[in-house]
Amino acid sequence: QVQLVETGGGLVQAGGSLRLSCAASGRIFNINSMGWHRQAPGKQRESVAIISTGGWTSYADSVKGRFTISRDNAQNTVYLQMDSLKPEDTADYYCNVRAGPVEYWGQGTQVTVSS
Numbered sequence: 001q002v003q004l005v006e007t008g009g010g011l012v013q014a015g016g017s018l019r020l021s022c023a024a025s026g027r028i029f030n031i032n033s034m035g036w037h038r039q040a041p042g043k044q045r046e047s048v049a050i051i052s053t054g055g056w057t058s059y060a061d062s063v064k065g066r067f068t069i070s071r072d073n074a075q076n077t078v079y080l081q082m083d084s085l086k087p088e089d090t091a092d093y094y095c096n097v098r099a100g101p102v103e104y105w106g107q108g109t110q111v112t113v114s115s
Contacts, residue, residue: 002026002104004095008080009109016113017083022095022106024076032098034071034078038091038111045094049080062088085113 008020020036035050049069050058057069068081078095090113095106 004106006106006109009111011112020080035096036080037094040091087115
């Protein structure tokens with residue numbers, strides 16, 4: 001059984017930083033990409049950042065220059081360094097792993113940015 005365990009969410013003031021981690025465990029093969037999505041209250045879930053096995057990255061325009069995604073392929077772990085946080089970054093953040101035709105999701109971690 002595949003599990004994605006996210007850690008690192010919390011409450012931070014605007015301008016502050018947080019680092020999210022997501023560790024994938026279980027029988028998971030041929031990971032193509034790992035990434036982070038977020039969902040704010042009353043809004044649709046949106047992609048924040050994605051990183052491929054080869055290190056290619058993609059970011060939402062709203063977080064470019066402030067967020068950095070990285071991964072440890074040996075540990076099947078993906079990180080999201082979030083700097084210069086804004087109140088509009090407040091959301092539940094979900095880890096996502098794509099392995100071939102299969103997609104896995106974490107349970108979510110809450111990030112709250114106060115003004």
